[in-house]
Amino acid sequence: TSITNHMPTAELQKLDAAHHMHPFSTNTEIAEKGARVITKAKGVFLTDSEGVEILDAMAGLWCVNIGYGREELAEVAARQMRELPFYNTFFQTSHVPAIALAAKLAELAPGDLNHVFFGSGGSDANDTNLRMVRAYWAMKGQPDRNIVIARKNGYHGSSMGSGSLGGMSAIHSQGGLPIPDIHHINQPHWYAEGGDMSPEDFGLARAQELEAEILKHGEHRVAAFIGEPIQGAGGVIIPPETYWPEIQRICDKYGILLIADEVICGFGRTGNWFGSQTLDIRPDIMTVAKGLSSGYQPIGASIVSDKIASVVDNNEFNHGYTYSGHPVAAAVALENLRILEEENILGHVRETAAPYLAEKWQALTDHPLVGEARICGMMGSIALTPHKETRAKFAADEGTVGLICRTRCFANGLVMRHVGDRMIISPPLVISNGEIDTLITRARLSLDEAL
Numbered sequence: 029t030s031i032t033n034h035m036p037t038a039e040l041q042k043l044d045a046a047h048h049m050h051p052f053s054t055n056t057e058i059a060e061k062g063a064r065v066i067t068k069a070k071g072v073f074l075t076d077s078e079g080v081e082i083l084d085a086m087a088g089l090w091c092v093n094i095g096y097g098r099e100e101l102a103e104v105a106a107r108q109m110r111e112l113p114f115y116n117t118f119f120q121t122s123h124v125p126a127i128a129l130a131a132k133l134a135e136l137a138p139g140d141l142n143h144v145f146f147g148s149g150g151s152d153a154n155d156t157n158l159r160m161v162r163a164y165w166a167m168k169g170q171p172d173r174n175i176v177i178a179r180k181n182g183y184h185g186s187s188m189g190s191g192s193l194g195g196m197s198a199i200h201s202q203g204g205l206p207i208p209d210i211h212h213i214n215q216p217h218w219y220a221e222g223g224d225m226s227p228e229d230f231g232l233a234r235a236q237e238l239e240a241e242i243l244k245h246g247e248h249r250v251a252a253f254i255g256e257p258i259q260g261a262g263g264v265i266i267p268p269e270t271y272w273p274e275i276q277r278i279c280d281k282y283g284i285l286l287i288a289d290e291v292i293c294g295f296g297r298t299g300n301w302f303g304s305q306t307l308d309i310r311p312d313i314m315t316v317a318k319g320l321s322s323g324y325q326p327i328g329a330s331i332v333s334d335k336i337a338s339v340v341d342n343n344e345f346n347h348g349y350t351y352s353g354h355p356v357a358a359a360v361a362l363e364n365l366r367i368l369e370e371e372n373i374l375g376h377v378r379e380t381a382a383p384y385l386a387e388k389w390q391a392l393t394d395h396p397l398v399g400e401a402r403i404c405g406m407m408g409s410i411a412l413t414p415h416k417e418t419r420a421k422f423a424a425d426e427g428t429v430g431l432i433c434r435t436r437c438f439a440n441g442l443v444m445r446h447v448g449d450r451m452i453i454s455p456p457l458v459i460s461n462g463e464i465d466t467l468i469t470r471a472r473l474s475l476d477e478a479l
């Protein structure tokens with residue numbers, strides 16, 4: 029029998045449990061409960077195999093920026109598959125989708141970020157970055173300059189390289205990560221770690237840990253610093269305003285390359301094309317993926333400065349992926365960028381969706397469980413706490429409050445994720461004010477049920 033959307037849910041779940049290993053999951057738990065099988069989606073709504081609609085306030089995994097069901101992308105993919113489904117960009121060949129997308133990204137990216145190295149997603153793009161910054165310094169005659177400084181609770185992917193750049197202990201504890209010469213400083217998470225300091229002083233102190241770390245290893249050992257403009261998977265942690273200017277100052281002072289991981293923040297999420305523009309960061313490399321194609325095709329890239337490319341391009345950089353610059357993925361990404369631009373979706377975010385969402389989101393602080401509500405553009409988080417004044421955490425045996433809240437959301441037709449006791453959202457950028465009302469109503473109901 030063929031396996032289709034029309035199969036009874038229980039049978040699909042049984043097959044899923046028997047054969048499908050889910051990422052970042054305890055698969056026996058999924059087998060016990062049965063995965064919720066998603067069959068289709070339109071706009072900001074998913075539909076499951078029982079026909080139930082769910083508002084997707086995570087845009088898939090922070091990626092479906094233009095919303096689901098855009099026919100133009102399907103048409104472009106089909107056309108490109110008929111014309112040229114695959115050709116590589118190794119060995120002195122190129123093709124129009126890769127050329128056009130690289131040129132478009134160079135146009136959109138700030139400063140002199142004019143050179144694009146393609147891959148299939150965020151993890152492999154960060155692996156590219158890690159190898160490229162080390163290759164860059166080696167090509168400049170400084171092979172010992174190979175240390176990369178990153179942050180605890182940062183997320184840059186789950187491959188050996190990108191998982192090492194990330195600072196997630198759950199990832200480091202499996203498979204021998206981090207690999208050598210990657211070091212992590214503390215994150216600028218004022219709510220959880222700021223104690224009695226003001227957010228401004230705390231932001232400055234956390235940024236200055238970078239300088240201390242550079243001096244600890246010796247400034248001529250440090251190749252680069254990497255960070256997400258706003259930490260996403262770590263819990264949507266919007267840093268104090270003092271943080272990034274100080275990081276930038278320190279990178280400039282020691283000539284250390286700055287990599288901004290824009291995999292979530294890129295393509296309108298914070299109201300500008302890139303989070304670096306919103307947070308006033310001047311990166312040497314940006315990592316992009318996710319919103320680059322709105323998730324319709326797997327594609328990622330490193331967008332690299334003239335300074336780096338002028339060195340790396342003069343030598344053979346022994347790196348690349350079969351699907352670097354995949355023509356179908358590149359054509360779909362280009363069409364996605366056209367839609368973002370021609371429909372002025374960034375304008376919709378700035379003028380309509382983000383201000384409205386911010387007002388409704390921040391009003392959640394009147395709920396007894398909510399200690400803070402923060403938002404930047406279309407990415408937001410709330411902290412759940414048993415005690416608003418002290419910003420206390422729930423005791424370990426109550427540490428499932430976030431999970432309970434997420435589960436209630438899912439039952440109430442809303443995808444909202446939890447990271448410990450933080451609830452996070454990152455809805456499609458095209459969300460309407462009416463849909464934001466639905467999001468907030470379902471979130472409130474779920475918070476009430478978690479009390």
Ligand code: PLP
Pocket residue numbers: 089148149150151152154183184185186256260261289290291292317318328
């Ligand atoms: N970098 C950041 C900031 C991310 O949020 C993610 C994924 O969530 C990645 C990198 C990894 O991207 P991918 O899952 O496409 O490999």
